[in-house]
Amino acid sequence: MIKDEDLDILVAVLFEKYGYDFGNYAKASLKRRVNRLMVIDRLPSFAELLYRIKSDASYTNHVVQELTVNVTEMFRDPQLFKTIRDEILPGLATHPFIRIWHAGCSTGEEVYSMAIMLEEANLLHKSLLYATDLNPTVIENIKRGIFPLSQMKQYSENYIAAGGKKDFSDYYTAKYEWAKFHDRFKEKMVVATHNLVSDRSFNEFQIILCRNVLIYFDKILQDKVLTLFDNSLEKLGFLILGSKENLRFSSIASQYTQLAHKEKIWRKMK
Template identity: 55%
Template sequence: MIEPDIIKDAEIEVLLKDIADVYDYDFTQYSKASLKRRLNRICIIDKFTSFAELRYRLINDASYLQRFIEEITVNVTEMFRDPLFYKALRTDILPSLGTYPFIRIWIAGCSTGEEAYSIAILLKEIGLYNQALIYATDINPGVLEKAAKGIFAAGPMRQYAENYILSGGSKDLSVYYISQYDHVRFHSDLKSKIIFSTHNLVSDASFNEFQLILCRNVLIYFDKDLQNRVFKLFDDSLQPLGYLALGAKETIRFSHLEHKYRQWNGEKIWKKISWES
């Protein structure tokens, strides 16, 4: 059986414009290929048989909007994904921030929080947790609620524990959580320095100055123009000599930031070396 194409390209434009008109969410600059898959997927899960049905529900039922956003944005994330990246944070990037009396870190598009807890663990282990504050933001209030609970499915924990060791961790990851049936609950002291908050990269402004911004596997869902806009937002939100970290297949090359930043040791980490506007 062929995956049905419930929504056509022209209809996507109409729907996105509707949403931007009725609500304060603008998805018109999201990557079309991925968004189209998500829209067809939500039609199948929520049993809309036509574009008109989905459109009617969205426009007339504001309570449906949150679910819609949660389903069309991708909320797949992992702890210590790309262990070598976390190793670089552990051994070089975060220690270099230790000279600041106060370290501010922004995790943009944190989804259900796995990265935020990973960073919290790193900070604890290198003794910088108490002088740090992690802002973990997402467009999606639903995933932030989950993130704030610190409860994750037990299934992937074995993979996360392996990632953690490969990232230079020397303990057993399980010292940070207690197991409850098919879930694990991370100790609440890990989140005492994490602030979970909604923030929409498309429309919200800079809200602080950071020494490190992580935005990994979020920009892949944006088109080039929107990516450039978000890069500007990050640039406005980074202190001089601060760091911007992206996903394994994302780059600031070919963007407006290219010449103001220097890539760190082949990792997807860029240091802000020029701050004249």
């Protein structure tokens, strides 16, 4: 088990040497992930971990990948996606162009889920989906559009529960143990690294999704990131958070109204 002062040193080194800022991540959660990393990599001491980070940039990429949470699936929380399909996408049909930001998107399953729904709503041709994450390794997968074939049964069930009407297998080609989604989806995606802690707004969007990322930040950082989203969202745009996240006590709460009581979707009114 690493000590609090060890964690502070690690955070400082990652920021000063590589620019990764974990300073306002929830300490208990971050400490658990560092301890898990040391077990996985069989590191005998914190000093060994620190040495490898300082001397090996490729190992540091591995560390960042382990410290950032990369748990996702297609059409995760199907009812949320059904609400987007039924209550949000029809209103976007009047827009000449649609921009959607998936912030902290990990390996991109949710980005492809949105692309499929946009196509079914006949909106994909005039849409751009911006897929960003702190971790450069995981977002490379979005450009490939390849996911484990073993996951497709679950994803298909999620898709149907989210209001999908087609055969989910129409959207990908199966080869060996992998499912490759059709290139027309990734052609509508802009993939980039983006640090929610330190990077600025880069466009104006109709929808911003950032699900199950804020729960790992402390209150100060949550407010900072929510302000970034507010600056990036057009009036009457939609902000979609994770199931355990909320705007209720944030600095931007008064400008938003919750779209559906059960779903974590807010609309910007001011």
